Amino acid sequence: xxxxxxxxxxxxxxxxxxxxxxxxxxxxxxxxxxxxxxxxxxxxxxxxxxxxxxxxxxxxxxxxxxxxxxxxxxxxxxxxxxxxxxxxxxxxxxxxxxxxxxxxxxxxxxxxxxxxxxxxxxxxxxxxxxxxxxxxxxxxxxxxxxxxxxxxxxxxxxxxxxxxxxxxxxxxxxxxxxxxxxxxxxxxxxxxxxxxxxxxxxxxxxxxxxxxxxxxxxxxxxxxxxxxxxxxxxxxxxxxxxx
Amino acid sequence: xxxxxxxxxxxxxxxxxxxxxxxxxxxxxxxxxxxxxxxxxxxxxxxxxxxxxxxxxxxxxxxxxxxxxxxxxxxxxxxxxxxxxxxxxxxxxxxxxxxxxxxxxxxxxxxxxxxxxxxxxxxxxxxxxxxxxxxxxxxxxxxxxxxxxxxxxxxxxxxxxxxxxxxxxxxxxxxxxxxxxxxxxxxxxxxxxxxxxxxxxxxxxxxxxxxxxxxxxxxxxxxxxxxxxxxxxxxxxxxxxxxxxxxxxxxxxxxxxxxxxxxxxxxxxxxxxxxxxxxxxxxxxxxxxxxxxxxxxxxxxxxxxxxxxxxxxxxxxxxxxxxxxxxxxxxxxxxxxxxxxxxxxxxxxxxxxxxxxxxxxxxxxxxxxxxxxxxxxxxxxxxxxxxxxxxxxxxxxxxxxxxxxxxxxxxxxxxxxxxxxxxxxxxxxxxxxxxxxxxxxxxxxxxxxxxxxxxxxxxxxxxxxxxxxxxxxxxxxxxxxxxxxxxxxxxxxxxxxxxxxxxxxxxxxxxxxxxxxxxxxxxxxxxxxxxxxxxxxxxxxxxxxxxxxxxxxxxxxxxxxxxxxxxxxxxxxxxxxxxxxxxxxxxxxxxxxxxxxxxxxxxxxxxxxxxxxxxxxxxxxxxxxxxx
Numbered sequence: 001x002x003x004x005x006x007x008x009x010x011x012x013x014x015x016x017x018x019x020x021x022x023x024x025x026x027x028x029x030x031x032x033x034x035x036x037x038x039x040x041x042x043x044x045x046x047x048x049x050x051x052x053x054x055x056x057x058x059x060x061x062x063x064x065x066x067x068x069x070x071x072x073x074x075x076x077x078x079x080x081x082x083x084x085x086x087x088x089x090x091x092x093x094x095x096x097x098x099x100x101x102x103x104x105x106x107x108x109x110x111x112x113x114x115x116x117x118x119x120x121x122x123x124x125x126x127x128x129x130x131x132x133x134x135x136x137x138x139x140x141x142x143x144x145x146x147x148x149x150x151x152x153x154x155x156x157x158x159x160x161x162x163x164x165x166x167x168x169x170x171x172x173x174x175x176x177x178x179x180x181x182x183x184x185x186x187x188x189x190x191x192x193x194x195x196x197x198x199x200x201x202x203x204x205x206x207x208x209x210x211x212x213x214x215x216x217x218x219x220x221x222x223x224x225x226x227x228x229x230x231x232x233x234x235x236x237x238x239x240x241x242x243x
Numbered sequence: 244x245x246x247x248x249x250x251x252x253x254x255x256x257x258x259x260x261x262x263x264x265x266x267x268x269x270x271x272x273x274x275x276x277x278x279x280x281x282x283x284x285x286x287x288x289x290x291x292x293x294x295x296x297x298x299x300x301x302x303x304x305x306x307x308x309x310x311x312x313x314x315x316x317x318x319x320x321x322x323x324x325x326x327x328x329x330x331x332x333x334x335x336x337x338x339x340x341x342x343x344x345x346x347x348x349x350x351x352x353x354x355x356x357x358x359x360x361x362x363x364x365x366x367x368x369x370x371x372x373x374x375x376x377x378x379x380x381x382x383x384x385x386x387x388x389x390x391x392x393x394x395x396x397x398x399x400x401x402x403x404x405x406x407x408x409x410x411x412x413x414x415x416x417x418x419x420x421x422x423x424x425x426x427x428x429x430x431x432x433x434x435x436x437x438x439x440x441x442x443x444x445x446x447x448x449x450x451x452x453x454x455x456x457x458x459x460x461x462x463x464x465x466x467x468x469x470x471x472x473x474x475x476x477x478x479x480x481x482x483x484x485x486x487x488x489x490x491x492x493x494x495x496x497x498x499x500x501x502x503x504x505x506x507x508x509x510x511x512x513x514x515x516x517x518x519x520x521x522x523x524x525x526x527x528x529x530x531x532x533x534x535x536x537x538x539x540x541x542x543x544x545x546x547x548x549x550x551x552x553x554x555x556x557x558x559x560x561x562x563x564x565x566x567x568x569x570x571x572x573x574x575x576x577x578x579x580x581x582x583x584x585x586x587x588x589x590x591x592x593x594x595x596x597x598x599x600x601x602x603x604x605x606x607x608x609x610x611x612x613x614x615x616x617x618x619x620x621x622x623x624x625x626x627x628x629x630x631x632x633x634x635x636x637x638x639x640x641x642x643x644x645x646x647x648x649x650x651x652x653x654x655x656x657x658x659x660x661x662x663x664x665x666x667x668x669x670x671x672x673x674x675x676x677x678x679x680x681x682x683x684x685x686x687x688x689x690x691x692x693x694x695x696x697x698x699x700x701x702x703x704x705x706x707x708x709x710x711x712x713x714x715x716x717x718x719x720x721x722x723x724x725x726x727x728x729x730x731x732x733x734x735x736x737x738x739x740x741x742x743x744x745x746x747x748x749x750x751x752x753x754x755x756x757x758x759x760x761x762x763x764x765x766x767x768x769x770x771x772x773x774x775x776x777x778x779x780x781x782x783x784x785x786x787x788x789x790x791x792x793x794x795x796x797x798x799x800x801x802x803x804x805x806x807x808x809x810x811x812x813x814x815x816x817x818x819x820x821x822x823x824x825x826x827x828x829x830x831x832x833x834x835x836x837x838x839x840x841x842x843x844x845x846x847x848x849x850x851x852x853x854x855x856x857x858x859x860x861x862x863x864x865x866x867x868x869x870x871x
Contacts, residue, residue: 037602052414052417108410108411109358109410109411111316112265112316113316113317113318113319114319114359116358116411118411118413121413122413122414123413123414124358124411124412124413124414126358126359126360128319128359129319130319171360171361171362173361174361174364174365174412174414174418175361175414176360176361176364176412178360
């Protein structure tokens, strides 16, 4: 069994998604002598026990790790149980949401009172009605619950939509986030990203092409940003040829 | 119509139904938020509704249901500090007290609360887990049809709630398994509460979040079984009074027990005192049966192989390391019986692997081979070829060991070797006739035995005398080999030397799959179990003619040789009774093949002797020397 470990974080690099980062860490893991035959197994077990838990030292939730044993030799601690300390170098994937950070997740439940989101498949978030800006109105359409923007009819949030939201607070024990859709640049990712690129085009093209676009749009609601970007290029071409 | 929503005093009774859901929700929200400003009237009325649970009139039921639903919509307004009386009222409610609609509304409320805020998750899961067991007054009603109906309703709601919470909070199952483990009733709680709790744990294993929590639940159940197992005293086993050494083979008639009670002082039996009350054994019996039934359902669902891996792990960690577990190992036996091809062989292979590897500690290796020997002897569902392949591994290992130079008789130093030899002899006592009938097996298996037995280390002298005697008898009758020295043990179960190799743990007298003494379990195990009386020893040709009950041996021979006149089905045990054999006629030596205490457990635990479960194998020692 492992007694304790100490770590120091080295270089940390942010990934494209906020809150996710990869860090280099120097770790020291203390292994019980009974595991001296199966050291790698002991190390992996110890590190695995840290997965999906918030770690103070890392200041984040450990999602994945890649570890290398630095030294074949290890110092034996003096004491009743002569644990020996192994130096390791590890690459750690960390998730550390902070207040006022923008996160992205998928909507799994939607009601008039709240929107429930799951981030990266393991962390949960809730956005209560009081944290949803007035722009969004709760509607039921074809027995489906959704939030639709009053000013941009196509900006719709429903179950399955990927949304970007602001972190208000983060419960480190349950990995539960209280989120907010108050800021203007939060909402459905599809719409936000598309809106950003196309904003000038939108203003120019008035009513004519808009009808046709809307029909195309409907089928692509809820896709991931990546696939939608491809579609944007396609529809742009389409519209240009029409014009 | 007693209680009304207080904010609308002008409301007529008939208008009650005209409020929409959202209006009711907003009213509740107002009641909650008004506490902040100091006005707790409506809030207190809400709390009062929650507390009102006993003997509800229909309109009160409707009000409760409506309130719960409204609260479900207003969870965002619930604050831990301001509304703690409401929260504690909600968390102390038991779904068992209410009908389906209210219970459903309550479950929905709990789910909404759990997913609304991380703070409530553990409390909500805890509340659901506390609904595993009904309130004390309900425990008695569980057997009645109404009780069963309520149980089905509540448990399905609870488990559905777990799934819903897990859908929205992916890490919830992790916290749930911790809460379930912490909430396990101890043996000091009412027995029925433990049984239903374990039932819930097994339901979690096979349920929709089973992938995530299943193995934890299963291992915890086995831990609980072992805990109860160890509570049952087995003090007698440590007594050294084996001078007389007359032991019953298998379960016994009650009458015979009473008769002989005074005579056999050297008898070892489970003393009544050490039982700590029948209740623990009965509880263990019920839990084991629950586990068996769960394994059956796993098998029907095609999941048994996967579940078996968890069981194997649990067996190695928990059961094997427990000092002489009495009954828990039958879980493995039953699982193997349900799937002999995969599970059955996997178990045997695991045990054999443990035995042959030097890196494992000695007691583990000796324990493993004791389990293996008892398993191979008692499992009716194992084919001769499989048994022989396992035995061959043991024989090969013993042969290999025998080649090492320092070989003088020394029970302590060569414990593992002696336990291996004893295991082989024990299995052969049960299966020798079968192997004799197949020439290939005879050559492969039985010939090398001679080398081992005649080795300097002298296993015949060190191993358990009762086993050695029986083995020699059978091998002599089978003309396998002759032993130059005579081994006269005088009906001893054990000797100084065997005790020495057995060590403190007495692993020389450890036969873990001896007949199960728990009544209900026994009825499950019996059809797939080989009782000693079903075995046809090689020296008993008279035996063959007398009973046409095929027993296990014939079925084994069937695999290789196509003689099949005498095959009978599982009714063997009972039909054997009816033949009323007078066993004193048998001119055979002590068949002390098990250390099963002689008093009829079925009598003690069943609380009444329902049916003759006896195997009439009370065999007295033969005083005639020609038996050797």
